[in-house]
Amino acid sequence: MGLTTTTKVDNTDRAAVPKFVAALIEVVSILAALGFSHLVAGLLAPGSSPFQAVADAVVRLSPPALTEFGKSLDFPAIGLPRGVADKALLLVGVALVILVVAVLAGIAARRRRLPGVLVIGVLGVVGLAAVVVSPVFTPIGVVAPVVALVVGLGAFSGLYRLATRSAAAVDGGGVSRRGVLLSTAAVGVGAVGAGLGGFLLGGATGSRESLVGRLRPALPAPPVPAGADFASVGTPAFITANRDFYRIDVALRIPEQAASDWSMRIHGMVDRELRLTYADLLARPLLEKTITITCVSNEVNGDLISTSNFIGVSLRDLLLEAGVRQGAEQIFSTSIDGWTAGTPTDVVMAPDSEALLAIGMNGQPLPPEHGFPVRMVVPGLYGFVSATKWLADLELTTFAAKQSYWLRRGWAERAPIKTECRIDKPGGFETLTPGPNGKVTLAGIAWAQTRGIEKVELRLDDTGPWLPVQLGTQVNLQTWRMWRYDTKLAPGSHFVQCRATDATGAVQTMERAKPIPDGASGWPGISFSVA
Numbered sequence: 001m002g003l004t005t006t007t008k009v010d011n012t013d014r015a016a017v018p019k020f021v022a023a024l025i026e027v028v029s030i031l032a033a034l035g036f037s038h039l040v041a042g043l044l045a046p047g048s049s050p051f052q053a054v055a056d057a058v059v060r061l062s063p064p065a066l067t068e069f070g071k072s073l074d075f076p077a078i079g080l081p082r083g084v085a086d087k088a089l090l091l092v093g094v095a096l097v098i099l100v101v102a103v104l105a106g107i108a109a110r111r112r113r114l115p116g117v118l119v120i121g122v123l124g125v126v127g128l129a130a131v132v133v134s135p136v137f138t139p140i141g142v143v144a145p146v147v148a149l150v151v152g153l154g155a156f157s158g159l160y161r162l163a164t165r166s167a168a169a170v171d172g173g174g175v176s177r178r179g180v181l182l183s184t185a186a187v188g189v190g191a192v193g194a195g196l197g198g199f200l201l202g203g204a205t206g207s208r209e210s211l212v213g214r215l216r217p218a219l220p221a222p223p224v225p226a227g228a229d230f231a232s233v234g235t236p237a238f239i240t241a242n243r244d245f246y247r248i249d250v251a252l253r254i255p256e257q258a259a260s261d262w263s264m265r266i267h268g269m270v271d272r273e274l275r276l277t278y279a280d281l282l283a284r285p286l287l288e289k290t291i292t293i294t295c296v297s298n299e300v301n302g303d304l305i306s307t308s309n310f311i312g313v314s315l316r317d318l319l320l321e322a323g324v325r326q327g328a329e330q331i332f333s334t335s336i337d338g339w340t341a342g343t344p345t346d347v348v349m350a351p352d353s354e355a356l357l358a359i360g361m362n363g364q365p366l367p368p369e370h371g372f373p374v375r376m377v378v379p380g381l382y383g384f385v386s387a388t389k390w391l392a393d394l395e396l397t398t399f400a401a402k403q404s405y406w407l408r409r410g411w412a413e414r415a416p417i418k419t420e421c422r423i424d425k426p427g428g429f430e431t432l433t434p435g436p437n438g439k440v441t442l443a444g445i446a447w448a449q450t451r452g453i454e455k456v457e458l459r460l461d462d463t464g465p466w467l468p469v470q471l472g473t474q475v476n477l478q479t480w481r482m483w484r485y486d487t488k489l490a491p492g493s494h495f496v497q498c499r500a501t502d503a504t505g506a507v508q509t510m511e512r513a514k515p516i517p518d519g520a521s522g523w524p525g526i527s528f529s530v531a
Contacts, residue, residue, distance in 0.1 A: 038052075064516055082247075159187065235425070294447065330342040
């Protein structure tokens with residue numbers, strides 16, 4: 001009897017599982033590992049999902065050139081605008097790599113289960129390592145990747161046993177192939193359901209909605225004056241709608257936290273450590289400031305710039321209350337997801353600083369993708385050193401003591417915004433039709449936050465003189481300024497360039513520079529035609 005039993009086990013181990021079934025079992029087992037670990041992460045620590053942790057690690061380890069390429073991706077036709085497309089494509093890419101590895105491992109495990117077990121084990125260890133080295137790791141974070149490993153190996157072992165019994169026709173026919181496929185499908189459905197549950201559990205519940213109407217600034221922003229934009233002829237509206245505000249960050253999943261759970265320390269080189277809750281911020285005098293934010297990744301004539309009425313509390317006042325010690329060169333800010341930035345302290349502490357800990361945009365609580373519950377807004381500096389979203393911590397320190405996310409990757413330490421302009425109308429190679437007066441209109445924007453724009457000039461067809469344009473009404477020194485130029489042009493092809501002069505008299509440089517390390521520069525130019 002013992003010999004007979006041994007023979008059956010041997011046949012079961014050596015029976016060849018059909019390629020399709022073997023590959024499907026490996027894929028579904030890994031899917032179960034990811035789905036159930038995502039559920040556990042949603043219950044315990046959203047950042048500990050192995051799939052997300054691996055994708056986050058890819059972002060952290062990517063060279064700057066690849067990161068910039070990702071930021072440039074834009075597929076609005078399929079619902080993937082810039083700032084979202086790179087994240088979606090990275091997640092899809094990681095999933096496809098896992099899928100290919102799973103299929104190959106499954107095929108290799110047709111006769112021996114070892115290849116399938118090894119691949120699940122290696123992927124489990126990689127997921128665990130990615131979670132442990134994450135900047136937001138806490139000890140409870142190991143639970144989700146351990147669950148992934150146990151579930152993956154367990155699902156594979158059970159399904160593989162069924163498949164080999166079917167292939168070996170054990171016990172006079174054994175398990176039918178249909179039975180194997182149904183069991184595999186059941187595991188797959190459970191995995192998808194678990195993953196969806198983890199996604200739903202990972203979010204904050206009803207937090208923003210309860211705050212609508214409660215953000216009442218003690219000092220509202222002045223109304224935008226008439227003539228501040230030329231939206232009717234092609235410029236943006238002066239205030240950017242929240243849904244249209246550009247988004248650039250490295251968060252693959254938007255960090256979500258209820259306002260009631262938010263708290264933050266201001267510590268380090270200060271006389272008195274401050275601990276703040278969201279209720280503390282609401283209890284302070286709220287200010288509303290009209291501010292233009294610019295991303296350092298903005299290419300010449302790019303669109304990574306937007307303006308909002310931000311509501312929040314004065315960051316300078318908070319730092320005065322804490323008492324900044326001499327030598328504290330930077331405000332080292334940390335996001336909920338572990339991203340960091342270093343803001344020059346002297347910029348925020350200047351008497352005319354408009355820097356905010358912002359909790360609202362355009363009369364509403366911050367949208368999740370723009371930093372809810374709390375973000376930093378510091379005019380005059382590119383966002384990578386001034387606009388930390390999902391804020392969790394502020395430490396006063398030196399640049400030598402701590403290096404922020406982008407500084408470690410070779411970007412600039414301070415990064416003041418350069419004097420720049422953009423041509424919005426005409427678009428590249430657009431054909432303009434003259435109006436009843438025989439004129440066409442060229443229009444755009446210019447910006448030099450904290451300095452203001454004094455003048456914008458155009459030059460047509462490379463040979464003409466620089467021509468002053470009509471400027472929109474100036475709102476304040478922290479915002480963009482619109483321009484337009486109405487002129488008669490002969491039918492045919494034309495080329496236009498523009499340059500701005502800020503209120504200090506500095507003229508926008510013609511020298512071309514890429515965004516890294518401290519912002520692009522150069523005169524924008526557009527080729528177009530007149531009908």
